[in-house]
Amino acid sequence: MFFKNIIGHEFQKKALIRTVRESRISHAYLFFGPDGIGKRLISVEFAKILNCLRGESITEEVSKGERCDCHSCKKIEKGIHPDVFFVEYKGIKNIRVDQIREEVEERLFLTPFEGRFKVAIVDEAERMNPNAQNAFLKTLEEPPPDSVIILISSRPEALLPTIRSRCQLLEFRGLSEEIMLKEFRKRTDLSPDEAWVAVKLSGGSLGKALGLDKNVLSERKEIILKLSEINPKYASQVLGFVESMPTGSSSEDLEKLMFVFEIISAWLRDLVLIKIGFDEDHLSNRDLVSPIRKLAEKWSVDNILDKMKFLENAWYAVFRMNANKQIVLENLVLKIAE
Amino acid sequence: MKFKVEAMNLSERLGLIQGIAERRATMPVLSHVLVSSSKDKLELSVTDLETAMSASCGAAVLKEGSLAIPARKLYEIVKELPQGEIEFEAIGNHWVQLRTPSATFKIAGLPSEDFPAIPELSSEHLFSVESSVIDDMITKTIFAVSPDDLRRNLAGIYFQKTGKHNLRLVATDGHRLSFVERDVKSEVKLGRGVVVPKKGVAELRKIVKIAENISIGFGKNFFIAEGDGTILIVRLIDAEFPDYNQVIPEVTKSSFHVKQGEFLSALRRVSILSSDKTKSVKVTLNKGEMTLVSVSPELGEAKEVVPIEFTGDSIELGFNARYLMDVLEVIGEETVHMGITDELSPAVIKPVGEQVYISVIMPMRV
Ligand SMILES: [Zn+2]
Numbered sequence: 001m002f003f004k005n006i007i008g009h010e011f012q013k014k015a016l017i018r019t020v021r022e023s024r025i026s027h028a029y030l031f032f033g034p035d036g037i038g039k040r041l042i043s044v045e046f047a048k049i050l051n052c053l054r055g056e057s058i059t060e061e062v063s064k065g066e067r068c069d070c071h072s073c074k075k076i077e078k079g080i081h082p083d084v085f086f087v088e089y090k091g092i093k094n095i096r097v098d099q100i101r102e103e104v105e106e107r108l109f110l111t112p113f114e115g116r117f118k119v120a121i122v123d124e125a126e127r128m129n130p131n132a133q134n135a136f137l138k139t140l141e142e143p144p145p146d147s148v149i150i151l152i153s154s155r156p157e158a159l160l161p162t163i164r165s166r167c168q169l170l171e172f173r174g175l176s177e178e179i180m181l182k183e184f185r186k187r188t189d190l191s192p193d194e195a196w197v198a199v200k201l202s203g204g205s206l207g208k209a210l211g212l213d214k215n216v217l218s219e220r221k222e223i224i225l226k227l228s229e230i231n232p233k234y235a236s237q238v239l240g241f242v243e244s245m246p247t248g249s250s251s252e253d254l255e256k257l258m259f260v261f262e263i264i265s266a267w268l269r270d271l272v273l274i275k276i277g278f279d280e281d282h283l284s285n286r287d288l289v290s291p292i293r294k295l296a297e298k299w300s301v302d303n304i305l306d307k308m309k310f311l312e313n314a315w316y317a318v319f320r321m322n323a324n325k326q327i328v329l330e331n332l333v334l335k336i337a338e
Numbered sequence: 339m340k341f342k343v344e345a346m347n348l349s350e351r352l353g354l355i356q357g358i359a360e361r362r363a364t365m366p367v368l369s370h371v372l373v374s375s376s377k378d379k380l381e382l383s384v385t386d387l388e389t390a391m392s393a394s395c396g397a398a399v400l401k402e403g404s405l406a407i408p409a410r411k412l413y414e415i416v417k418e419l420p421q422g423e424i425e426f427e428a429i430g431n432h433w434v435q436l437r438t439p440s441a442t443f444k445i446a447g448l449p450s451e452d453f454p455a456i457p458e459l460s461s462e463h464l465f466s467v468e469s470s471v472i473d474d475m476i477t478k479t480i481f482a483v484s485p486d487d488l489r490r491n492l493a494g495i496y497f498q499k500t501g502k503h504n505l506r507l508v509a510t511d512g513h514r515l516s517f518v519e520r521d522v523k524s525e526v527k528l529g530r531g532v533v534v535p536k537k538g539v540a541e542l543r544k545i546v547k548i549a550e551n552i553s554i555g556f557g558k559n560f561f562i563a564e565g566d567g568t569i570l571i572v573r574l575i576d577a578e579f580p581d582y583n584q585v586i587p588e589v590t591k592s593s594f595h596v597k598q599g600e601f602l603s604a605l606r607r608v609s610i611l612s613s614d615k616t617k618s619v620k621v622t623l624n625k626g627e628m629t630l631v632s633v634s635p636e637l638g639e640a641k642e643v644v645p646i647e648f649t650g651d652s653i654e655l656g657f658n659a660r661y662l663m664d665v666l667e668v669i670g671e672e673t674v675h676m677g678i679t680d681e682l683s684p685a686v687i688k689p690v691g692e693q694v695y696i697s698v699i700m701p702m703r704v
Contacts, residue, residue: 071451080365082387082454109490110535110573111559113387114455144490144576 008175009038015170016046025050025117026168027143030125032156033172036205042172043121043150047084048073050148051115072115082113087122095128097135105139108147118147125151126158133160140166174204184209193287194218200284201262216246216259221288223260224267228291230337238337242329248318257325261315264336267292268308275301310335339403339428341375345419345438347395351382352413354548354568355391358541359384359409367406372453373426373434374404383456384409389538390456390571401427404450405434415443457571459562464555465524467505469546469565472554474670475507476539476546478518478695481664483536484511491577495539497556498531508582514661515585519694527555533579534561538572545570586698587684590677592650595690596628598674602666604642608632609659611640619659620704623678624652632659655681656704662687665697 012031019025031039053070067073075081087103089095104120112118122128128136140149140163151167153159175183180199183206188195194217202209226244230237246256266284273282274296280289314332317323352371360368365387372383378399383392405428415436416424425437429444436443476495484492489512496508505526506519534542542563545552549565556562561572605619612618612632622629628644655678666674671689678685678701687697 071455074451078452080367080452082365107387109493109576110388111576113559113573114457146576 008179009042009172012042012170012172016042017049019168020049025148027147028140028149028151028167030151030153030156030159030164030167030169031172032153032169034174034204035154036203036208037172037174038205038207039152039172040121040123043152044076046150047081047117047119047121047148048076050117050119051076051081051083081115083115083117084119085121087120089124089127095132097129097131100128100132100135100139104136104149108139108144108149112146116146118144119150120147121150121152123152125153126155128159130160133163137162137166175206176204180204180206180209188214190214190217193285194220196286197263197266197284201266213256213259216256216263220263220285223263224285224288225291227264227267227333227336228295230333232334232337238330238333241333242326245329248325254319258315258319261311261318265308265311268304268311268336271296271299271304272301272308275299275304307336339373339375339405339434340401340426341380341397341399342423342425343380343395343397344422345416345424346421348380348424349413349416349419351393351395351568352409352416354544355382355384355393356409356413358386358389358391360386361410367448367452367454369408369410370406370448370453371409371412372404372406372450372456374450375399375426376402383453385454385456385571387454388535388573389541390454391541392456392569392571394567403428405432406448406450406453407434407445408447411445415445457557457560457562459555459557459560461553463527463557464553464562464564465522465527466551466553467522467524469550469552471520471522472552473543473546475505475518475520476543478668478670479507479509479516480536480539481668482509482511482514482516482697483539486511490575491533491579494533494535494575496531496533496579496582497528497561499526499528502526508579510580510582510585513658513700514664515582515698516665517582517586517696529556531579532556532561533575533577534572535575538570541570541572585684586696587677587679587686590683590686591679592623592648592653593675593677593686594623594628594646594648594650595673595675596644596646598666598669598672600644601628601674602663604630604644605659605663605666608640608642609663611637612659616702617658617660618656618702618704619662620654620656622652622654623648623650625649653678653680655685655701657685657699658702661699665699669695669697 031043033039051072052068053072054068072081076084085107108118108120156164177199181195184199185195187210197220198209198212198217226241230241245260246253248254248257270283270285270292274292285292310332314328317328318325356371359371368386374381375397376399378396379394380397381392381394383390419438422438427435429435432447432449434445434447479495483495492510498506500506500519502525503521503523504519505522506517508517538561545563545565545568548568552563552565554563559574561574563570608619608630609617609632611634613634620631626645626648628646631641633639665687669689671691673690674687675690676685676687681701684698684700689695
């Protein structure tokens with residue numbers, strides 16, 4: 001019943017269940033691996049197992065039946081369990097010492113309120129600044145009883161070695177493309193080709209694949225075909241294309257624009273793959289093989305790599321530097337079409 | 339959920355407990371009071387996750403049920419209502435309607451399942467103590483609790499059973515230690531010693547004020563106190579209290595008796611001139627007298643002589659005057675015994691008489 005909605009990571013799930021079953025629960029874990037592949041979801045499920053009202057026996061029936069609906073599991077799911085808390089710093093570069101004190105230590109030093117274990121889940125743990133990490137080290141050295149700290153990080157090398165050495169390490173890898181495609185198609189009604197593009201663009205993260213903008217995804221073919229045919233001599237074609245792109249005026253629209261960038265990037269990568277002799281199966285845009293082959297004959301590898309570099313710079317200018325989008329996009333389209 | 343309750347009763351009960359509901363709630367439900375109606379009464383509960391309080395009050399229950407209602411809002415409405423009955427009714431979607439003959443209020447609540455599960459302890463785990471006794475024990479120890487965030491295991495009062503009817507309370511901040519023991523007359527139901535956080539002890543004093551006798555008890559993770567229908571639940575500190583016995587000297591090299599009142603008022607006067615930070619005072623013992631001196635570079639020097647029964651060798655020690663005064667203020671005995679060894683060893687203060695109360699204070703350099 002636990003881990004039911006989490007795909008893949010079979011080894012990691014089994015390892016965690018085993019620690020509970022054999023009462024070898026560690027005071028601290030470090031879950032590391034790429035972003036967006038389910039580390040946080042697994043940590044939440046683990047917190048549920050540690051506190052489930054159905055007791056320790058639940059581990060016997062972990063993989064069958066329905067999701068547990070005991071009060072404890074429901075509260076953890078809703079994020080309102082008094083003993084399970086998340087330390088998240090979306091958008092904050094530095095997690096400071098006082099934040100660690102307030103949000104982790106002060107909540108760990110009392111006995112559990114209603115569960116068996118207090119569970120602190122620290123997402124993006126690498127964002128702790130060195131002082132915060134040192135403060136945290138103190139907690140890890142003398143962990144309060146009945147507490148489990150789960151650090152989550154995509155950059156474990158940014159954590160102090162002394163922190164890493166006090167945690168039980170659990171590495172997570174992205175899902176394989178086959179598993180992703182299967183799961184993705186179960187959950188959406190996209191065509192096989194479009195589903196494949198979504199998988200390719202999501203780097204092993206099912207969550208990311210499912211979160212992709214379906215409208216933009218359905219316009220992908222059109223975007224690529226239009227872009228392939230632009231003649232840079234005709235300003236109207238360049239301007240016309242830029243006009244058809246998302247303006248990036250709202251945050252939602254900005255996401256769409258970012259997605260268009262990813263689509264263009266994947267298409268350029270396809271061109272390189274074909275140029276250097278890769279099989280069509282490796283392409284992201286499997287439904288566009290012939291226009292890709294046609295263009296590949298016209299463009300040199302260096303030319304395409306140049307365009308990719310240009311795209312990358314344009315990405316920084318638009319999404320990080322807040323440059324004038326219109327001008328950057330016009331230059332980008334001109335560069336790609338040349 | 340549907341019931342009728344006297345506005346005054348409800349307002350009085352809410353007033354007792356609503357202070358615990360968090361204003362700046364990390365979890366929205368923590369700013370709520372859980373209202374449950376069953377049989378012929380209401381149960382009201384609030385918590386800030388460190389402590390929880392419940393109170394019950396009689397009501398005419400028409401339909402059993404429960405709902406979390408914003409605590410402050412509810413209290414403010416109920417408190418202003420004229421005497422008489424209020425009818426509460428859950429009207430769906432977690433809304434509650436309050437009706438009096440002349441007014442109607444609709445308040446948005448939260449589902450009761452979202453409310454933290456308030457721990458309970460069956461009555462066989464409780465034992466009764468006189469409120470005045472437990473209050474006195476707290477008074478005699480709470481000042482020594484460590485204010486230091488980094489020493490969590492000292493951030494509360496240690497409760498320990500030392501005999502069938504004997505309860506001991508100990509507190510220390512590493513510089514001083516106070517321990518008091520009383521025969522509480524009923525059987526103390528406590529296994530291993532536990533540390534009750536300072537904040538929870540402060541809440542306990544509220545319960546002590548409303549009832550002559552209270553029942554207390556200890557769960558695996560909780561301290562519980564019950565008085566006049568109000569229940570306090572305090573999460574314990576999840577750490578071991580240090581072995582304090584080794585801090586208490588069995589014997590001191592010399593000792594003397596001094597009048598509590600004379601010693602305390604002399605300290606008060608002399609310490610006015612000691613620096614604010616350290617409050618240091620020099621204590622010199624000579625045959626038959628104790629001289630207290632404090633020196634401040636800005637304010638000058640204060641000196642006072644207190645008569646004592648002392649026949650040992652002359653000696654000079656430094657103390658934090660605040661530490662001495664804290665003990666003397668609560669010791670509750672006219673004559674006080676003070677034992678000292680040298681300027682580096684702990685001094686002991688205890689009442690001359692029956693009561694078991696010991697304070698240990700480390701001297702300081704002056
Ligand atoms: Zn469960």
